[in-house]
Amino acid sequence: MMVTMEQLQAFLDEQFPQGAAFGTLCELGDGTAEMMLDVDETHLRPGGTVSGPVMMGLADVTLYAALLSKIGLVPLAVTTNLNINFLRKPVAHQAIWARATMLKVGKTMAVGEVFIYSRGVEEPVAHSTMTYSIPPQR
Amino acid sequence: MMVTMEQLQAFLDEQFPQGAAFGTLCELGDGTAEMMLDVDETHLRPGGTVSGPVMMGLADVTLYAALLSKIGLVPLAVTTNLNINFLRKPVAHQAIWARATMLKVGKTMAVGEVFIYSRGVEEPVAHSTMTYSIPPQR
Amino acid sequence: MMVTMEQLQAFLDEQFPQGAAFGTLCELGDGTAEMMLDVDETHLRPGGTVSGPVMMGLADVTLYAALLSKIGLVPLAVTTNLNINFLRKPVAHQAIWARATMLKVGKTMAVGEVFIYSRGVEEPVAHSTMTYSIPPQR
């Protein structure tokens, strides 16, 4: 692993100045990461569902963390493709969290998957796969 | 068309109380819609790029508008799948807008595509396809 | 589990009269399935790669098997969305196999994921997620 949890958290805080709005890093492995997001009113849709873009944002940043655990603190990796399936309704005022795993980390491209969970729902509420483009020099 | 632009804008304002944060309806056709979003600091990533979740959120609400133009003001249609390709870097402090077109509106399922543009970039900055699940009674 | 491996193999043979061209069932669990495909010349691209459509076909039938393990022998479930990431080059003349897991089986819709492996490559060569539409009466 090329980076500690503290280094990565500091890097994300810098990259995402909106901060906690993007979630908190709970775990970091070699190509894996887990982040949690406290859901508040701004994240909800009528009917009390956590909005899709909030889940997509959490999936995106969590897989980014998993990728950085493999390649180090490269600021210019960008998402090029995201696919997400919404599986179940999250519980309205409960935290959601995401578990990300890299499936491939190549020289110019990386692919990974993310499961999103909602406190109070046993099975995943969403599943996403993403592709990142990695800048040539690093 | 089952709904006017004014009715739909009022419905979206109610559904999305965060309001303008989700964009403004510019055009509504029979299975098509166009929405614009004024980009501010909260939408940006370091390097000045409009963040992915902001584009996904705009794509989602614009296709929702296009769907409602076909089925009327059904509040319970939910996104079940979203796929997005990020094609080009949007210009940092310029508005983005989305043009959505339904590809299929069935009884229980609808599919459509969305192109996202950034003012100052001629070609699309992102392209998304989405599936909506439509509740049985309406 | 609503169906045995023998019943499912017989059902697939009937549904896919091209037969072994679609692979052989190796394992069947409660919402999981594994199938293998012997790769021959007709499956290859120049350079000796197993072609994409061959992998997509194997992914599709394997997830179909996993779905039927949950809902029984419903002939009319159809794929509505497929997303696949090609991760590594399969070995040219080696068998490929697929491991499918359902992520959600609802009343009208089911979602699952499939990992594809190539004999001689340790990590997956492809990863796919799919949505099936399930006919209302069953």
Next chain:
Amino acid sequence: MMVTMEQLQAFLDEQFPQGAAFGTLCELGDGTAEMMLDVDETHLRPGGTVSGPVMMGLADVTLYAALLSKIGLVPLAVTTNLNINFLRKPVAHQAIWARATMLKVGKTMAVGEVFIYSRGVEEPVAHSTMTYSIPPQR
């Protein structure tokens, strides 16, 4: 345009020795292509539907043709991601055709979309987006 229709057809025949099984080039533009496939018994599923993998294969080769119209006869461009939505049931014994359009052709990556039609069905039967990885030297 870097290649004529005759050059591209000859190149595809060489790349895909299974030949007509992958379809015939009907039109080639600057970043666009159209191919047709005569459907026979081997392409069908019970109930008379053209199988998903057949449509995915046609989508793949048609977008490959559209890409080559932009970058020339580069044999090593490979599909890295494919997403497809199946929209309507194709007519069983009628030809299907595909219209492909590049959305972006970058140095190392290209993205495009494909609509698939079935003779006798006015609206598209499937829609696909794909990403290609382009080898560095060319």
